[in-house]
Amino acid sequence: MGRAGRGSMRLWMRGRQLRRWRKWSNPEFLIYRTGIRLEDLPETTVSAIHALLRASTSEAGYARLLAAMKTNRFLGDLCKAVGIMNERSYQFTLYGTPSRTEPWGFSLFGHHLCLNVFVLGRQMVASPMFLGAEPNIIDTGPNTNTSVLDSANAAVDLPLSIMRSLPPHLQRAARVYEKLHDENMPPGRWNPADQRHLAGAFQDNRIIPYEGILASAMAEHQQGHLRAVIASFFEILPAGPFAARMRLVERFWEETYFCWIGAFQDTDHGSGGGGGGGGGGEGSDAFYYRIQSPVVLIEFDHHSGVFLLNKEPARYHVHTIVRTPNGGDYGRGLLRLFREGCASGKYGSR
Numbered sequence: 001m002g003r004a005g006r007g008s009m010r011l012w013m014r015g016r017q018l019r020r021w022r023k024w025s026n027p028e029f030l031i032y033r034t035g036i037r038l039e040d041l042p043e044t045t046v047s048a049i050h051a052l053l054r055a056s057t058s059e060a061g062y063a064r065l066l067a068a069m070k071t072n073r074f075l076g077d078l079c080k081a082v083g084i085m086n087e088r089s090y091q092f093t094l095y096g097t098p099s100r101t102e103p104w105g106f107s108l109f110g111h112h113l114c115l116n117v118f119v120l121g122r123q124m125v126a127s128p129m130f131l132g133a134e135p136n137i138i139d140t141g142p143n144t145n146t147s148v149l150d151s152a153n154a155a156v157d158l159p160l161s162i163m164r165s166l167p168p169h170l171q172r173a174a175r176v177y178e179k180l181h182d183e184n185m186p187p188g189r190w191n192p193a194d195q196r197h198l199a200g201a202f203q204d205n206r207i208i209p210y211e212g213i214l215a216s217a218m219a220e221h222q223q224g225h226l227r228a229v230i231a232s233f234f235e236i237l238p239a240g241p242f243a244a245r246m247r248l249v250e251r252f253w254e255e256t257y258f259c260w261i262g263a264f265q266d267t268d269h270g271s272g273g274g275g276g277g278g279g280g281g282e283g284s285d286a287f288y289y290r291i292q293s294p295v296v297l298i299e300f301d302h303h304s305g306v307f308l309l310n311k312e313p314a315r316y317h318v319h320t321i322v323r324t325p326n327g328g329d330y331g332r333g334l335l336r337l338f339r340e341g342c343a344s345g346k347y348g349s350r
Contacts, residue, residue, distance in 0.1 A: 021095060021330055024109035024116065025201040026130050026319075027193075028084050035093035035107060039086065049092055052106065056117050056126070061236030067148045068113040068131060074138045074146075079307050085111055103335050112148070112319075114201070118331025120338055124241040125331040127324040130200065134308060134317040149318055154232035155300060156315075158225040159289050163264040165222060166213075174212045177261045180286060180302070180313050195313070196261055196288040196301045199323050208325075210292055212259025226258060230291060233298050233322050245296075252293040262287035262302075262313075286313040297323040 023032035038046055054062045069087040076085030089110050096104030098119075105118035114130035133148040149155060163171060181190050194200045198208050215226050227249075234245050249256070263285040286302035303317040304310060310317070327333040 021093070021105075021107055021116065022202075022204050024091075024107055024114045024128070024130075026109065026112060026114050026132065028081075028089070028111040030091070031201075033091075035091035035109075037088070038090050038092060039088035046088065049108075053108070053115075056106075056119075056124075056238070057236050058238050058242065061238075064131065064148060064236055065113065065115070067146050068133065070143045070146050071133050071135070071138060071148055072111050072113070074141065074143065075134060075307055077141075081307075103331065103338055105331060116330055118334065120331060120334050122240070123244075123331075123334055124237070125324060125328060125334065126237055126241070127322050127329050128199075128201075128204075129236070129322040130320070132303075132317075132319040134303070134306060136316045136318050149320070154228045155320070158229050158232075159260075159300070160264055160287075162218065162222050162225050162229075162258070163260055166218070170213055170217060174258060175260045175264075176211045178263075180262045180288060182261070195303050195319075197299050197319060197321060198290075199297050199299055199321050200319075204329060208292065208297065210257040211290070212257050214254070215256040215258055216254050218258075226256075226291065230296065230298065233320070248295050249293070252295050256291065256293040256296075258289065258291055260287065260289050284315055286315055292325075294326055295324065295328065297321075297325050 020034055023034050025031045038049065041049075053065055057065065069090070072089065073082070073086045076082040076089075079085070090113065091107070091109055093107045094104075095106060096102065098104050101121060103118065103120045105116070107117075108115045109130075112130075112132035112134070114128065115126065116128055118125040131148060136149055137147040138144055163174065166174060177185060180196065190196060199206065215223055218226065227246075230249055231242075231246060234242050237245060264287060265285065288299070288301045290300075291298040299319075299321045301319045302313040302315055303319055304313050305317055308314075308317065323329055327336070
């Protein structure tokens with residue numbers, strides 16, 4: 001590895017700097033310059049990073065990460081901005097040293113793709129995690145039909161099915177605002193960057209009140225749909241962490257809430273845009289929903305165009321965020337327990 005590469009490696013190995021870890025962001029430009037950009041690294045190092053990504057995700061999950069990178073390049077080509085939007089315009093940081101017994105982790109973030117992974121022994125946390133796309137499907141060129149979220153139609157079709165099948169009184173309770181930019185929203189409930197998202201970048205430890213309806217108020221088949229929606233966001237995980245995450249969701253099922261913003265009947269006024277995102281084409285309603293419990297927070301939002309021309313939210317610009325509330329993000333809770341165990345001698349001397 002050349003001189004620049006050695007300097008880059010030393011930068012990665014500064015340890016578990018958790019405050020620095022929280023400086024990820026999802027725009028195409030950097031807000032904080034943390035980590036090393038993939039496009040500045042030699043091919044062997046990029047390959048090693050991809051091997052780490054592959055080992056840290058399921059087969060479907062790694063494919064989703066690649067789709068996000070390819071879609072970013074497609075948008076760069078479309079907008080003649082490949083210098084800032086391409087398959088390698090992402091920042092990578094390694095925290096600690098990979099170990100079977102000691103805590104460590106890594107961060108990869110950039111436009112529409114932010115992955116934060118913490119590992120301690122056989123335990124793994126992959127949050128906060130941001131995935132998005134504009135457009136949501138590549139419709140020309142060598143990667144035609146590549147999609148970030150179409151492969152997870154459960155994230156679109158099943159929530160719509162839930163809303164449409166709820167009895168009217170539960171529809172009214174679940175739907176906290178009728179419009180995506182509603183005049184009844186209080187100050188701060190909508191902003192130009194995050195739009196309806198409450199748990200995006202720089203929102204660590206934000207207190208987000210529960211809204212909508214309890215999952216337990218739904219019929220059994222609707223609860224099954226909601227479980228499948230949650231699973232579709234966690235399918236990025238390897239089999240073991242996926243199963244552990246779903247067991248944790250189940251433990252707090254009676255405290256799980258579902259809320260909705262926007263329409264849900266596929267009326268012509270909804271999006272003004274194309275069909276990326278699954279579950280509908282031209283004229284399909286755009287919407288937002290949130291699933292929230294003490295151990296999971298999932299947000300899905302259709303956004304207005306940034307590089308494309310839709311002024312109103314449309315299904316071909318999607319943002320999603322997954323968080324682990326109450327100290328779970330970045331493995332903070334696990335790290336605290338580990339440090340307490342080390343201090344008490346439970347894990348031996350460190």
